[in-house]
Amino acid sequence: MSAPMPPTPPPSPGPKSTFTSYQVRLFVFLSVATLFEGYDFFALAQVLDAIQDEFSLSMFEVTALTAFINAGTILAYLLVRKADRWGRRRVLTVTILGYTLFTLFSGLSTTVWAFAISQFIARMFLIAEWATAMVYAAEEFPADRRGTVIGVLQAFSSLGAIACAGVVPILLGITFTWGGETITPGWRSVYFVGVVPLLILAFARRNLKETTRFIEAQESREPSAPKASFFAIWRGPYRRRVIELGAIWFVTYACTQNAVHFWKIFAKQDAGWDDVGVAKALTLAAIGSLPLIFLSGKMLDVIGRKWGAVVIYLSLIFSVVAAYTPGLPKVVLGIGLMFAVFGVTAVLSVLNAFTSELFPTELRGDAFAWTNNIIGRVGYVLSPLLIGVLAERLGSWGAAIRPTVVFPAIALVLIWWLLPETKGKELEETAGPPP
Numbered sequence: 001m002s003a004p005m006p007p008t009p010p011p012s013p014g015p016k017s018t019f020t021s022y023q024v025r026l027f028v029f030l031s032v033a034t035l036f037e038g039y040d041f042f043a044l045a046q047v048l049d050a051i052q053d054e055f056s057l058s059m060f061e062v063t064a065l066t067a068f069i070n071a072g073t074i075l076a077y078l079l080v081r082k083a084d085r086w087g088r089r090r091v092l093t094v095t096i097l098g099y100t101l102f103t104l105f106s107g108l109s110t111t112v113w114a115f116a117i118s119q120f121i122a123r124m125f126l127i128a129e130w131a132t133a134m135v136y137a138a139e140e141f142p143a144d145r146r147g148t149v150i151g152v153l154q155a156f157s158s159l160g161a162i163a164c165a166g167v168v169p170i171l172l173g174i175t176f177t178w179g180g181e182t183i184t185p186g187w188r189s190v191y192f193v194g195v196v197p198l199l200i201l202a203f204a205r206r207n208l209k210e211t212t213r214f215i216e217a218q219e220s221r222e223p224s225a226p227k228a229s230f231f232a233i234w235r236g237p238y239r240r241r242v243i244e245l246g247a248i249w250f251v252t253y254a255c256t257q258n259a260v261h262f263w264k265i266f267a268k269q270d271a272g273w274d275d276v277g278v279a280k281a282l283t284l285a286a287i288g289s290l291p292l293i294f295l296s297g298k299m300l301d302v303i304g305r306k307w308g309a310v311v312i313y314l315s316l317i318f319s320v321v322a323a324y325t326p327g328l329p330k331v332v333l334g335i336g337l338m339f340a341v342f343g344v345t346a347v348l349s350v351l352n353a354f355t356s357e358l359f360p361t362e363l364r365g366d367a368f369a370w371t372n373n374i375i376g377r378v379g380y381v382l383s384p385l386l387i388g389v390l391a392e393r394l395g396s397w398g399a400a401i402r403p404t405v406v407f408p409a410i411a412l413v414l415i416w417w418l419l420p421e422t423k424g425k426e427l428e429e430t431a432g433p434p435p
């Protein structure tokens with residue numbers, strides 16, 4: 001009787017892919033572009049109390065202003081879906097220029113309505129820019145490092161938040177003399193400063209190329225093919241996937257939109273902190289969360305999207321409760337805020353990866369627009385209004401925001417129940433219609 005054959009050893013993993021020189025330049029460009037998503041997100045949160053004081057807004061009016069501005073993210077759909085027709089490069093160019101212009105208008109606003117409308121349109125361009133950057137990342141970088149790239153791009157969003165947290169206290173105290181009068185720009189200076197690097201970015205985008213996958217999709221498209229209708233994706237095999245991811249985006253935003261946005265007001269009005277303490281806590285939270293955010297994308301490539309989601313979503317849930325419980329020691333509130341900043345940013349890496357990987361090239365922009373900008377952003381827009389109503393009735397920001405952690409818990413269940421694992425797979429493997 002012959003001896004049993006020894007087990008076949010598992011294949012050794014292939015070498016890690018490397019970036020081309022263009023991919024390195026593209027990576028730098030997209031990183032800087034997403035930095036402004038974080039700057040803008042933190043900017044409004046940082047100046048909201050100053051705007052409330054200047055325009056004498058009630059608690060509900062503050063949240064209504066936030067909801068109105070956030071509604072611009074839904075209209076970003078109109079630009080994001082054009083990426084499947086105009087191309088990724090053209091849409092990114094339009095959104096950078098548009099965001100620059102309306103950021104300037106935000107700083108020039110002299111009424112709450114002028115500010116609201118300027119920020120509404122600025123958010124439309126900003127979120128379209130961010131979504132298109134994620135499509136670029138998915139289509140132009142290797143499959144084994146896609147999660148890392150998307151995670152690092154989101155980390156640069158957090159870096160933008162750090163920059164904002166660091167400069168806002170300085171900018172709010174600036175005064176200068178003009179024509180014999182002392183002028184204090186106040187919160188407006190936050191938007192004026194943001195315009196300068198945006199102009200540099202608008203110049204740098206000239207060397208950007210169209211994605212290879214988009215060019216190939218266009219070349220295979222019949223010249224006489226009709227223009228895709230508004231609801232085309234709903235009549236095909238990807239309808240179910242749009243509903244699934246749209247629902248996950250919706251319930252995620254219902255918590256994350258408020259988790260950091262109202263913390264400054266909570267800390268001052270519920271927990272009794274002063275401006276110096278709040279500014280220090282926000283800066284330390286942003287800095288402390290940064291290494292975790294940089295590592296979150298790598299984690300998605302190592303342990304997978306679904307297990308990565310478990311780590312990130314559970315961190316978000318526990319941290320929001322800790323950050324918004326006013327009787328806890330200040331150090332606990334600060335640590336809670338740090339992990340809340342991490343969770344709010346890192347969940348986007350998870351959902352950006354899934355959304356960009358589960359649809360084909362010719363539908364990727366439209367799918368991102370429907371799941372994120374149309375369905376998901378409804379939760380982004382409406383949740384501050386709910387928080388405003390609850391905060392006025394309960395007399396506490398913390399009591400209004402803590403219960404929202406039920407939404408990321410629902411999102412985590414949906415991710416495990418509905419979505420396939422996409423770790424390390426090429427887009428052509430992951431983008432098939434759901435079974």
